[in-house]
Amino acid sequence: MSGTFDGQAPPVEVRDLTVAYGEAPPILEKINFRIRAGEIFGILGGSGSGKSSVLRNVIGLVRPRAGRVFIFGQDLWADDGGHLNDCRRCFGVMYQAGALFGSMNLLENVSMPMREFTDMSAEAIETAARLKLSLVGLSGYEYYMPARISGGMQKRAAIARALALDPGLIFLDEPSAGLDPITSAGLDQLIKTLAKNLGLAFGVVTHELGSVMNIVDRAILLDKEIKGIVAEGDPRELARRSEPPYVAAFFNRQSLEKAKGEGPAEGGSKRRPGRIE
Amino acid sequence: MKDGEGFNLKLEKGRGGLTVHLSGPLTVDVRRAAWEDFPASDGQGQSLLVNLSGLSALDLNGSAQLLSAGAKSGQAGFKVEYGQAPQDLTAIFELAREALERAAAEPPAPVGFFEELGRKIKETQKDLVVLITFAGELMAELLRGFRRPSQIRWNSVLSVAEIAGVNAAPIVSLVSFLVGLIIAFQSAMALSQFGMTIYVADMVGIAVIRELGPLIAAIVLAGRSGSAFSAELGAMKAAEEVDAITTMGLSPVRELALPRVLASILTTPLITMIACFAGVFGGGLVLTAMDFSLLIYWQRAINFVSPATFYICVGKSFLFGLVVAAIGCQRGLAAGDGPGAVGQATTSGVVSNIVAIAVLDSLLAVLFYVWNI
Structure with a gap:
């Protein structure tokens, strides 16, 4: 794949990352994980656990309070100059709502990074953009404006744009959010196909268990209580665990109380008044 | 011969037609100037064989550049054929070809003036x-x-x-x-x-x-x-x-x-x-x-x-x-x-x-x- 610094280094390596906003106390402290080449890696966690914040640190939108992020062996924050942008060109990102440019049609959206960063001819850029739209199943929609296509199609087009510079790594922020189960399953299949056929590594931020079980090879689960990673591994294996309770609760869609064995008996309720779990 | 980031294109004229030998990495980094010698005019039904065996790397944008140049040659009257790519690169080239064939089968519908x-x-x-x-x-x-x-x-x-x-x-x-x-x-x-x-x-x-x-x-x-x-x-x-x-x-x-x-x-x-x-x-x-x-x-x-x-x-x-x-x-x-x-x-x-x-x-x-x- 093009745009990678070092073929031997893992696509992502995060060392002792502390995630925080401003002067506020950190959301996550000293977390470590690694995304291997060709794997679909899940960054999981409940609402407010900091998974999107981790993504913003890893893709270079927010400078970590502490720790280092390596993309294909290169320290993302090694200097404040153009190095960061060089690193950013090694990966593609699909944002939660697609983030397609509303004033451009799909072909222009996908072509834009190629026009900016390559010396390919105009015909080759158009061919490459059509190719990528075809790969995500959007042949025939090249001249559609983003507002005219469905949410699922917008996410597919966003993946095509993330593929524009042939990165070896793609990040997906909540790919299933706002999609119906059929569209979501189609998108999962597309991610699996791209990972298999192009050998891409994917970093997927999600809390959709259906998607996780369907596509993710390995995952970390973030917990805001311990401000770190509570479990790491194959999500299907993690789902069989009963300890720690947070892991069991997350993968089995239970309340934390029930996972701790403090849950209400059938027909009864132990929930304290005014407290919503 | 053109050189673009290690990529080489060599044109050879034979009896039966032309052969283009490609070698090195054919990736997104290849510059447009590298394709100047790719035949794009006066095909007159000649065959044009693109030899891919010397490629050391290939990605989707490299494939798109090659297929775009090939399409241009086809329009100029050449009968374009692609040779076998090295084993580890065949899959990606075939993937790109199939995707483009699908795109050609479903031509985009540009929005007309009256529409x-x-x-x-x-x-x-x-x-x-x-x-x-x-x-x-x-x-x-x-x-x-x-x-x-x-x-x-x-x-x-x-x-x-x-x-x-x-x-x-x-x-x-x-x-x-x-x-x-x-x-x-x-x-x-x-x-x-x-x-x-x-x-x-x-x-x-x-x-x-x-x-x-x-x-x-x-x-x-x-x-x-x-x-x-x-x-x-x-x-x-x-x-x-x-x-x-x-x-x-x-x-x-x-x-x-x-x-x-x-x-x-x-x-x-x-x-x-x-x-x-x-x-x-x-x-x-x-x-x-x-x-x-x-x-x-x-x-x-x-x-x-x-x-x-x-x-x-x-x-x-x-x-x-x-x-x-x-x-x-x-x-x-x-x-x-x-x-x-x-x-x-x-x-x-x-x-x-x-x-x-x-x-x-x-x-x-x-x-x-x-x-x-």
């Missing part, structure tokens, strides 16, 4: 229906409000009146003052040649009170308050707050638009009066600088303004206040979904408001002329 025109006409028609519906609903709510004033949310009206109306007074005064000053200065330059400088007072009085005061107040309010209404209601629409009001069985026009429109109707005449005063005062400053008494200027300016002119000024300001708020609110409530919709609604609100004010003022000028007022 676009039709869509625009339909959108305009829909827009017009929405606008008329809103105007009707607003009038009904206004009448209902006059019949039962206790049902109007006066707290909201006063709050909007302060933010959108009273707070606009300084900027309206400044603009009007400067316009009055400029008019007086320019006309004094001309009239002083005939010894008629004092008539500047009559001119500024009638121009500012009859036309410019209401106009300046309306345009500044359109840019300041009308746009704020569009943005506020557009953001509420995007956040589904308007839907929430509707599903509660309430009317968004009554709850959201009516307080803003009433506040605007009530404050615009006052703002307009301030604008007129500031404009006339601006003219007075010029004449004072020319050694005329401010008191004489003021008397002439005010005496020249008939009661009818004053009523026209007040009437216009009521109308402009209604139009500015109504259009601002309507654009906000008609905003689409998504983050860009608020910006579009705001722009649309300001543009529509300024056009509406200009058209309305012109129509009124013609009507008053015909009625000899």
Whole structure:
């Protein structure tokens, strides 16, 4: 794949990352994980656990309070100059709502990074953009404006744009959010196909268990209580665990109380008044 | 031979046709100049074999460059054939070829001129229906409000009146003052040649009170308050707050638009009066600088303004206040979904408001002329 610094280094390596906003106390402290080449890696966690914040640190939108992020062996924050942008060109990102440019049609959206960063001819850029739209199943929609296509199609087009510079790594922020189960399953299949056929590594931020079980090879689960990673591994294996309770609760869609064995008996309720779990 | 980041292209002429040997990494980094020797003219049915066996790396953009060059050669009359790529690169090349074949099988449908025109006409028609519906609903709510004033949310009206109306007074005064000053200065330059400088007072009085005061107040309010209404209601629409009001069985026009429109109707005449005063005062400053008494200027300016002119000024300001708020609110409530919709609604609100004010003022000028007022 093009745009990678070092073929031997893992696509992502995060060392002792502390995630925080401003002067506020950190959301996550000293977390470590690694995304291997060709794997679909899940960054999981409940609402407010900091998974999107981790993504913003890893893709270079927010400078970590502490720790280092390596993309294909290169320290993302090694200097404040153009190095960061060089690193950013090694990966593609699909944002939660697609983030397609509303004033451009799909072909222009996908072509834009190629026009900016390559010396390919105009015909080759158009061919490459059509190719990528075809790969995500959007042949025939090249001249559609983003507002005219469905949410699922917008996410597919966003993946095509993330593929524009042939990165070896793609990040997906909540790919299933706002999609119906059929569209979501189609998108999962597309991610699996791209990972298999192009050998891409994917970093997927999600809390959709259906998607996780369907596509993710390995995952970390973030917990805001311990401000770190509570479990790491194959999500299907993690789902069989009963300890720690947070892991069991997350993968089995239970309340934390029930996972701790403090849950209400059938027909009864132990929930304290005014407290919503 | 071309060299682009280690990529090489070598053209070989044989009896049966041409052969292009590609070697090195064919990736996104290959520059367009590397393809200059790729045959692209006078094919005349010759065969063109592309030998891929020397490639060391291949990605989708590299494949796209090759297939694009091959397609160009095909159009120039060559029979293009691709040789076998190294084993580890075959899959990606075949993937790219298949994707492009699928794309060719489903050609894109560019939006034609007439389709676009039709869509625009339909959108305009829909827009017009929405606008008329809103105007009707607003009038009904206004009448209902006059019949039962206790049902109007006066707290909201006063709050909007302060933010959108009273707070606009300084900027309206400044603009009007400067316009009055400029008019007086320019006309004094001309009239002083005939010894008629004092008539500047009559001119500024009638121009500012009859036309410019209401106009300046309306345009500044359109840019300041009308746009704020569009943005506020557009953001509420995007956040589904308007839907929430509707599903509660309430009317968004009554709850959201009516307080803003009433506040605007009530404050615009006052703002307009301030604008007129500031404009006339601006003219007075010029004449004072020319050694005329401010008191004489003021008397002439005010005496020249008939009661009818004053009523026209007040009437216009009521109308402009209604139009500015109504259009601002309507654009906000008609905003689409998504983050860009608020910006579009705001722009649309300001543009529509300024056009509406200009058209309305012109129509009124013609009507008053015909009625000899």
